Amino acid sequence: DLKINGASSSASSRERPVQLRSRKWFGSDVNPAMESIYVERYLNYGLTREELASGKPIIGIAQSGSDLVPCNRYHLELSKRIREGIRTAGGIAFEFPIHPIQETARRPTACLDRNLAYLGLVEILYGYPLDGVVLLTGCDKTTPACLMAAATMNIPALCLNVGPMLNGYIKGDLSGSGMVIWKGRELLSAGEINRDEFIEYVATGTPSAGHCNTMGTASTMNAMAEALGMALPNSAAIPAPYRERAQYAYETGKQIVEMVLKDRKPSDIMTREAFENAIVVNTAIGGSTNAPIHVTAIAKHMGINLTMEDWDQVGFEVPLLLNMQPAGEYLGEDYFRAGGLPAIMAELLDAGKLHADVLTCNGRTVADNVRGKHSWDRRVIKEYKNPILDNAGFRHLRGSLFDSAIMKTSVISKEFREKFLENPDDPEAFEGAVVVFDGPEDYHQRIEDESTPVDEKTLLIIRGAGPLGYPGAAEVVNMHPPGRLLKKGIHSLPCIGDGRQSGTSGSPSILNASPEAAAGGNLGLLKTGDRLRVDLRKRRVDILISDDEFKSRREKLEAQGGYHGPESHTPWQEIFRKETDQLSEGMVLREALKYQRIAQK
Numbered sequence: 355d356l357k358i359n360g361a362s363s364s365a366s367s368r369e370r371p372v373q374l375r376s377r378k379w380f381g382s383d384v385n386p387a388m389e390s391i392y393v394e395r396y397l398n399y400g401l402t403r404e405e406l407a408s409g410k411p412i413i414g415i416a417q418s419g420s421d422l423v424p425c426n427r428y429h430l431e432l433s434k435r436i437r438e439g440i441r442t443a444g445g446i447a448f449e450f451p452i453h454p455i456q457e458t459a460r461r462p463t464a465c466l467d468r469n470l471a472y473l474g475l476v477e478i479l480y481g482y483p484l485d486g487v488v489l490l491t492g493c494d495k496t497t498p499a500c501l502m503a504a505a506t507m508n509i510p511a512l513c514l515n516v517g518p519m520l521n522g523y524i525k526g527d528l529s530g531s532g533m534v535i536w537k538g539r540e541l542l543s544a545g546e547i548n549r550d551e552f553i554e555y556v557a558t559g560t561p562s563a564g565h566c567n568t569m570g571t572a573s574t575m576n577a578m579a580e581a582l583g584m585a586l587p588n589s590a591a592i593p594a595p596y597r598e599r600a601q602y603a604y605e606t607g608k609q610i611v612e613m614v615l616k617d618r619k620p621s622d623i624m625t626r627e628a629f630e631n632a633i634v635v636n637t638a639i640g641g642s643t644n645a646p647i648h649v650t651a652i653a654k655h656m657g658i659n660l661t662m663e664d665w666d667q668v669g670f671e672v673p674l675l676l677n678m679q680p681a682g683e684y685l686g687e688d689y690f691r692a693g694g695l696p697a698i699m700a701e702l703l704d705a706g707k708l709h710a711d712v713l714t715c716n717g718r719t720v721a722d723n724v725r726g727k728h729s730w731d732r733r734v735i736k737e738y739k740n741p742i743l744d745n746a747g748f749r750h751l752r753g754s755l756f757d758s759a760i761m762k763t764s765v766i767s768k769e770f771r772e773k774f775l776e777n778p779d780d781p782e783a784f785e786g787a788v789v790v791f792d793g794p795e796d797y798h799q800r801i802e803d804e805s806t807p808v809d810e811k812t813l814l815i816i817r818g819a820g821p822l823g824y825p826g827a828a829e830v831v832n833m834h835p836p837g838r839l840l841k842k843g844i845h846s847l848p849c850i851g852d853g854r855q856s857g858t859s860g861s862p863s864i865l866n867a868s869p870e871a872a873a874g875g876n877l878g879l880l881k882t883g884d885r886l887r888v889d890l891r892k893r894r895v896d897i898l899i900s901d902d903e904f905k906s907r908r909e910k911l912e913a914q915g916g917y918h919g920p921e922s923h924t925p926w927q928e929i930f931r932k933e934t935d936q937l938s939e940g941m942v943l944r945e946a947l948k949y950q951r952i953a954q955k
């Protein structure tokens with residue numbers, strides 16, 4: 355009956371009886387007054403005393419879908435199949451909502467809510483009678499929020515992705531969600547389409563239920579969940595409307611009950627080796643620039659010190675194997691039909707790039723799950739020895755402008771790559787004068803202005819866009835050139851910033867710069883006209899101004915009270931700004947790191 359996920363519990367040798375934590379609410383050794391209070395209200399919708407007293411595992415279903423979160427909304431349907439799986443395996447399901455996070459609608463930015471949803475979910479998992487939990491993931495930040503909470507709480511937990519939308523098309527050409535916005539806004543800026551046509555154009559990337567069908571942050575983070583062993587093998591890439599999606603929902607329900615009975619917890623699965631596997635996988639799929647932030651955050655909550663340096667050390671020399679937008683051509687349906695993540699991991703396993711013996715959710719090792727699952731479709735998933743691109747990982751940069759920033763090298767143009775990244779004997783570095791913008795509003799206001807001195811040699815800088823400057827960190831570093839340059843055929847300029855950028859962006863920006871301007875970083879000292887030197891081989895970005903000038907600017911800025919973003923508009927924004935670390939540290943709530951493996955305390 356476990357044909358789909360191929361599960362067996364062979365790798366798990368622990369057979370001690372589990373103490374279900376739900377017995378602290380519904381067990382016979384709870385004092386009768388408390389037990390009656392805990393039990394009675396769960397009877398009022400039809401649960402029976404017999405069920406609650408049965409000693410069956412109680413499984414939470416953390417529902418992230420709602421009318422506010424269309425990307426995850428199909429989970430309202432899928433959760434029915436999860437319940438059936440839970441029942442079949444002998445558990446009882448309790449479905450509950452988590453704080454909504456819709457990437458495209460939440461103002462000022464959805465990332466502000468990752469830590470809020472995390473906090474809320476930890477409190478729910480701690481405070482209610484749950485023995486295990488199915489985490490319904492999908493849209494970008496829903497997945498890391500859920501995995502961060504699972505790590506902190508450390509009760510058996512299993513992700514089910516909602517799955518990507520079907521492929522979109524524009525007159526027969528693939529239209530990838532997110533990507534189509536970047537293309538459309540160029541057409542709009544260049545005056546080739548009007549406002550109405552722009553919206554229709556963008557909507558072609560949204561053909562069905564599900565999350566973005568490109569390898570944006572949603573597809574990436576769900577691939578990360580599967581690569582970490584926290585989702586059933588081959589489950590992440592199934593398009594939302596496919597029959598396999600609902601079938602895996604059922605299997606996920608069954609699997610979580612087994613995990614509870616075997617006491618297979620996040621700490622057994624999300625080990626240092628598992629995180630290194632995830633980094634390797636992220637390069638091979640051309641994953642999002644948000645992955646280092648979120649995966650690092652999950653690791654920190656698990657008590658594992660993953661750093662941005664690890665992303666370069668472990669991930670840079672891995673090849674790009676998946677031909678999917680934005681780094682490649684295809685979309686989610688093609689990826690799934692070509693074999694999904696197991697087909698990618700089978701290549702990496704054969705090449706010795708994975709820790710093969712890491713335990714996964716189904717009790718089997720990574721190697722057991724993916725060995726031999728090679729793709730039959732070499733247009734979409736390449737052989738390891740014949741990749742789309744070698745050395746396709748993130749480069750981790752430092753220098754006098756910041757202590758940490760990353761660049762996604764799989765989207766750098768071939769010319770730029772040859773000139774500035776490959777050929778180690780060539781000493782050439784990239785230099786240019788900057789134009790500085792303070793936050794996204796300033797960029798939008800001034801980019802088309804003739805007096806803003808942007809030409810084809812300009813480096814575009816955005817600051818005030820980090821976790822503190824623009825609470826949550828804005829996805830804005832992939833700035834497009836002004837219409838006057840687009841008309842001349844210049845479609846991109848180098849961009850650097852202390853914000854993030856969309857996972858669906860094909861821009862080779864230098865981003866997630868930490869410390870950000872609002873945390874006292876040197877980006878705050880930069881002025882339009884300054885020159886920067888970007889040496890990708892030496893992994894450095896330096897400001898070409900004298901030490902004296904540097905010092906005097908610093909003194910002047912400090913005298914003004916430092917660099918500030920806009921005022922906070924809500925209580926959470928203020929709390930977030932006080933408690934949150936920089937992007938290089940995963941943007942976690944510092945205080946939360948004191949609380950680890952709560953269920954075992």
Ligand code: FES
Pocket residue numbers: 425456457458492493494531565566570572
């Ligand atoms: Fe939700 Fe892309 S906007 S997944």
Ligand code: MG
Pocket residue numbers: 457494571829855856857
């Ligand atoms: Mg986004």
